[in-house]
Amino acid sequence: MEEKRIGVYVCWCGNNIALMVDVEAVSEEMKKLPNVVIAKNYKYMCSDPGQDLIINDIKEHNLNRIVVAACSPRIHELTFRKALENAGLNPYMFEMANIREQVSWVHTNREEATRKAKSLVVGAINKVSFHEPLDKRSVDIDPATLIIGGGISGISAALLIADSGNKVYLVEKTGKLGGHTANVDLTFPYLYSAQQMIDFKIKRLINHPNIELFLDTQIEEIFGYVGNFETTLKINTAEKVELKFGNIIVATGLKTFDPSGIEEYGYGKLPDVITSSEFEKMLLHGKVQTKEGKVPKNVVIIHCVGSRNKNYHEYCSRTCCMTALKYSNQLRSALPHSNIFQVYADMRAFGKGCEEFYTQSSRKDIMFLMFDQQNELPKIREAGKKDNCNLIVEINEKLSGEPIEVPADLVILMTSMEAHEEAKNIAHAVGISMCGNDFYIEKHPKLDPVATTTDGVYIVGTCQGPKDIPDSISQAEAAAARILAIILQGSVHVEVTTAFVNEEVCCGCQTCICVCPYTAISFDEEKNVSVVNEILCKGCGTCGSACPTGAIRCRHFTDKQILSQIEGLMSITLEEV
Amino acid sequence: MSNRVNPDLKKELRKFGEGDWNDCFNCGNCTAICSLTEKDILFPRKEIRAIQMGLKNKLASSVGPWLCYYCGECSETCPRDANPGELMMAVRRYLTKIYDWTGLAGLFYRSKLALFIGFLLVLIAVIAVGYVKGFETEALMEFGHLFEQYVILALFTLIILPNIFHMFWLTIVKQKVKAPVFSYITGFWHLIWNMFTQNRSLKCETGSFRWLEHFLIVIGYLLLLFTTVFLNWFSTENNFIIWLGYIVCGLVFVFTFDFIIDRLRKKREVTKFSHHSDWLFVIWLFLLGLTAFIVRLFVDTNLIDNNLWLYMIHLIVIAQWGILLVPFGKWTHFLYRSFAIYFANLKKSALKREGKL
Amino acid sequence: MGENERTGIFFCINLNGNEDVVDIFKIAKNAEKKPNVSVVWYSSDISLSDTKKFASEIKNLKRLIIAGYKTGTVKSFLTEAMVIAGKNPENILMADFNEYGANTKADTEKAKAVVECAILGVPFEAASVPGETSVCTETLVIGGGIAGIQASLEIANGNQKVYLLERTGTIGGHMAMFDKTFPTLDCAACILTPKMVEVGQHPNIELMTYCEVKSVEGEPGNYKVRILKKAKRVDISRCIACGICSEKCPGKAVSEFDAGTTLRKAIYIPFPQAVPNKYLIDADNCIYVQSGKCGICVKVCMVDSCINLDEKDEEVEITVGNIIVATGFKVFDAKKIERFGYGKFPNVITSLELERLVNAAGPTGGNICFRTRDKKGNWIFSDDNEKPKSFALIHCIGSRDENYNKYCSRVCCMYSLKLAHLIKEKLPDSDVFEYYIDMRAFGKGYEEFYERIKEEGVNIIRGKTAKIEEKNGQLLLRTEDVINDRLIEQKVDMVVLAVGLEPREDTSEMAEMLGISRSDDGWFLEANSICDPVGTYTGGITIAGVCQGPKDIPDTIAQSSEAASHVLKSIINGKIRKSIKDLSYDKIVSNAKEFSK
Secondary structure: OOOOOEEEEEEOOOHHHHOOOOHHHHHHHHHOOOOEEEEEEEOOOOOHHHHHHHHHHHHHHOOOEEEEEEOOHHHHHHHHHHHHHHOOOOOOOEEEEEOHHHHHOOOOOHHHHHHHHHHHHHHHHHHHHOOOOOOOEEEEOOOOEEEEOOOHHHHHHHHHHHHOOOOEEEEOOOOOOOHHHHHOOEOOOOOOEHHHHHHHHHHHHHOOOOEEEEOOEEEEEEEEEOOEEEEEEEEOOOEEEEEEEOEEEEOOOEEEOOHHHOHHHOEOOEOOEEEHHHHHHHHHHOOOOOOOOOOOOEEEEEEEEOOOOOOOOOOOOOOHHHHHHHHHHHHHHHOOOOEEEEEEOOOOOOOOOHHHHHHHHHOOOEEEEEOEOOOEOOEEEEOOHHHOOOEEEEEEOOOOOOEEEEEEOEEEEEEOEEEOOOHHHHHHHHOOOEOOOOOEOOOEOOOEOOEOOOOOEEEOHHHOOOOOHHHHHHHHHHHHHHHHHHHHHOEEEEOOOOEEEOOOOOOOOOHHHHHOOOOOEEEEOOOOEEEEOOOOOOOOOHHHHHOOOOOEEEOOOOHHHHHHHHHHHHOOOOOOO | OOEEOOOOHHHHHHHHOOOOHHHOOOOOHHHHHOOOOOOOOOOOHHHHHHHHHOOHHHHHOOOHHHHOOOOOHHHHHOOOOOOHHHHHHHHHHHHHHHHOOOOHHHHHHHOHHHHHHHHHHHHHHHHHHHHHOOOOHHHHHHHHHHHHHHHHHHHHHHHHHHHHHHHHHHHHHOOOOOOOHHHHHHHHHHHHHHHHHOHHHHHOOOOHHHHHHHHHHHHHHHHHHHHHHHOOOOOOOOHHHHHHHHHHHHHHHHHHHHHHHHHHHOOOHHHHOOOHHHHHHHHHHHHHHHHHHHHHHHHHOOOHHHHHHHHHHHHHHHHHHHHHHHHHOHHHHHHHHHHHHHHHHHHHHHHHHOOOO | OOOOOOEEEEEEOOOOOOOOOOOHHHHHHHHHOOOOEEEEEEHHHOOOOOHHHHHHHOOOOOEEEEEEOOOHHHHHHHHHHHHHOOOOHHHEEEEEOHHHOOOOHHHHHHHHHHHHHHHHOOOHHHHOOOOEEEOOOOEEEEOOOHHHHHHHHHHHOOOOOEEEEOOOOOOOHHHHHOOEEOOOOEEHHHHHHHHHHHHHHOOOEEEEOOEEEEEEEEEOOEEEEEEEEOOOOEOOOOOOOOOHHHHHOOOEEEOOOOOOOOEEEOEEOOOOOOOOOOOEEOHHHOHHHHHOOOOHHHHHOOOOOOEOOOOOOEEEEEEEOEEEEOOOOEEOOHHHOHHHOEOOEOOEEEHHHHHHHHOOOOOOOOOOOOEEEOOOOOEEEOOOOOOOOEEEEEEEEOOOOOOOOOOOOOOHHHHHHHHHHHHHHHOOOOEEEEEEOOOOOOOOOHHHHHHHHHHOOOEEEEOOOOEEEEEOOEEEEEEEEOOOOEEEEEEEOEEEEEEOEEOOOOHHHHHHHHOOOEOOOOOEOOOEOOOEOOEOOOOOEEEOHHHHOOOOHHHHHHHHHHHHHHHHHHHHHOEEEOOHHHOOHHHHHHHHHHHHO
């Protein structure tokens, strides 16, 4: 076996480390360790001169393993791996000890901090001794994209990708494109036509040479990994088509909440209590009227139906406030003499132009009444003969502190958005996860709202959480950007620190398959062992810790590597700080 | 039994002044910025809210609007430009209408035509009286003097007292406010003191000069009333009374002139919008002072006999003022404001008694 | 559309007192002459309260076009009328001038084209397609905040060259200043710095910090951009960021990164994780630059010819095919509202200042402490004093206010809840009061976060604080608790003003340079608020992030990627669309005729 020649470099990070850690002492101490050929300290290891130092030493002293004690590997591991590569060394023959975030920034006793730094560096030296060279791997990308869902999000993503000259397969479960947007009359806050907007997009989509459309189609399981997926589509529950594609956009959209479960509102029992989607249809068809066909004199719009209430959904559905204001405007236009009441909790007019829309809408003689959406839902009852209206809504009004009665001929319930009932099946098919309320989980809620933990699978629009049309389109096109970039690259690098199975030890218990968050492990029935798909595997190590026999292990984090690192850490006694 | 909302109330209120009840989104800035709001008596948001929702009874029972002296700070800082100050002005006009059992106050606030007809009728009546009296100076002046006395008596007994009692009924009795008896008595001195000084307005940040001007007009006006009606200023020979009359007349028309200029300039929040009742109030008060001043001047220079028209004008002004503007116009604010403080103190005592304060 | 499709046009003349609008009457006269058009109405002549009457007027029509301003406000009236007249309401077509950017008198020709397209029954989007031209594959991203970073990475990851231009010495923008992010309470630096490092190391990104755009010439696909490279006076290829120069530098200035809560040196690094991680000299506060004497930094610097105090600004020109504008925002200046006493009372602070204060790397090491005067009379946060025990957070400072900015700044409710949490976390025994108008917790996980903060014991009160006074060394706030019907006079030790977001001062200059427009509220105007929030009427120029309107980080990220998708699309196609704003009436109409065939 090749002789281990380790180089150790301790960074000052200006004063960031050097003030709290005696970097000189650390590097001196490391020189005493076996296999350490060279140990140095330097002001800024990450700077070009710092990296040059490593590169020159590798060449001059024939080093084959490097340890850098500096900041967090999140910041500079990549920098130093590149330096190793430049020096002709395998980048994985490297280990970083974090003596800034984990030492100098969090301790106040220089002596103890120095000792702790030493122990971390010894640990890193021990671990790097057992490192093995790993080879970078990449997979080619099939430029075609599968989009699941033919609503506004799916359509927008499809058009953008197809306009860029790439093949798109658009799968829609129903026979009609446009999703919920196709049932909307006007958009907020400027009251532009939603119909014309979506119609044009659908027309373009249908005639697009790069888009292949599958209506009335169901997705069965999808196999493969980023760049190389394949599936079988079931059209009209009979015909089957096999497809291959490189990326997937999930745009399965929403379902509206069914308010029949809210006793107070009497939906389903009182005929003139309707949902927002039923009202939207009335607007589209120009027939705003009660069940008896009369023109309603008093229209009450109740917000947060099924939203912001722990009994139904705790989350806010984000669009209902503005939709309700839009209804006020349309009601004022359709029924100029009507009395309009908005029963709201907080007016969430946050988008561009929305606060202004709220101000303008309020000027149209609309009565705004505030209720407690959490604890005191309004009660709707049938009106008496003398009341001169169909229904009475009883509200404990918050801004006046008065219990009041509101006359109503028509009550519109602003129902919340829910995850689609088939969300679970789709999640299973494409290998993504859902959060508690059944919306899909993004890779990072702040910085990566459209990607998922499965490479090559993106979630856009309301299947990720309630949102309005522009925000859905933004997400759809954001996912398209990611896919176009990958297509331009032609291939993607995949993780190399993956799990691997020692087939002789594997007992076939399949525990690893249950715990794997990336569905990267499958079972070989013939051999009765687990098999890792090394492209799906992210090297998280979950399987390794769950495996009862120690058959499945992760590259770069083998037992030998980790135990020797711990040994190194323990080699220097530390006092409790 | 809960209240039924009424979307039409705000439409009705719109006839009483400028501003849009719709603009308010109930942030409470106006209530909190006001130097006159106290922990137990909140305005103007509560009143605006009552109007938005059409809670007429709640509005009628409220004394808040009378406690506002319209410094304009709420309007300047309102995040929605809802102009709460001016809205309170309209509420005060509306409340005047509610208190007034004759219904004329409401009519005159809403309809300029009705007011014009009223003014015209009074004018014709005065000319008719002149005709009956043969346009003779002495007889007319004697009539004028008597007329003033009877009008004052009639106004108090028939209009003002019943209206104030109505206000008391709406704000205290109907609301079942149970204030201890002694608070009725102790509060009374407050009432008189407030009525003459209007010293609460000093708390506003409009400056003490405005208050002083207002104070001098009130004092001038009351003294003018006293000298003309009870000391018979126009006919007296007493030099002290003559001079006193000149001074108080001067006070009235000089300062009301400044008020008119102020309204024309529209620089302050208060004067940005002027309702016709505001104009009539300051202009007629100005005319009252001015014509009285000139009449006495003509008497002193013995020119009055040949210039009876002048006295006729004064009499017309007085009659229009006394019959129309005092009982049904802005003049009553002076009383309602003072009584509102009195009633507010009763409410506070009642709350204290119940241990809620 | 067939010749016999009798069409009526309803013109909405909703001018709102604005005089600079398109000449509707001219357009109407032109439209009347068209063969299909049998009748024209003006909204000013029609009683909009009588549907039946209007229904009788449209009995003989097949189609109805609503043209003009705010067409949506009459749509439902006309739909009802169509139904009463027994017509299919689907035959109503909307031709809204604002929707297609025909806002001012100068846009009359465009508005005419909008109406003409409607008469032809062709969607305006289909007709207003400018011709294509070849595109230079390099892209300029203006602004190095999270929006610019995201957009640059998306494009660079597609193997395309990006110039990322940043005005200050580091990328990171406002996000780098934040302590934690709502609602997950991730540390902002922890999630941002890896992205910044990625930008710094990306082979396809050329980072141009401390640079400004001087001029933009050329046309879509081929823009010549002159860039002012302000003299850093430090050679960043040599600087090893040891920091000794800064340590010895006698010149001081207010730290922008710490939101003015502390001082930095004239030679400085904006913050320890800055990218590029190199020092630079702030000439305005450098003693050598200002007076010619000093030069201490040169003497102490251990790298040869790294600092050059006499370096001059220079200009470079680059050619790019696409430009993404991601210039971000500035926070509202709380001094403008005198009654809150910001700038007068030391312990009335802004939310951005509190972000720095609670940050472990901030001026007080993460301790929340009083602001006092030091010996020189400067206001400083000093750690030696006792800690504030009560706090008030006031929402909507400068936002949702007709006197300042009418719009909602979209992030303040959530960041205030987050700050309340951070205060409670640092000082668990403190009392925290929050005063709001409407709690806008709309995003994924936001409402749940709001509930959590309520449970943590933060007093959340509906009511806008009206004024702040100083009383016995404490701050006295006057607020109406609207829901509980009482007036609150609350004494607290520290007040945090939740300042809103505003367009940067140079927004109009930038808009003019790039040939793009601004909406009424001052932010850059998007091509279509519904389906193209990142495009502009100028080809090859897209807008992303807060410069288009306030938004939070996930929405900014999505929008930035969206902008990048437009750029990548043009690069893949090798072609880019020219400017919509340059399209002539004739061109649009001929396109429409082509389309209708």
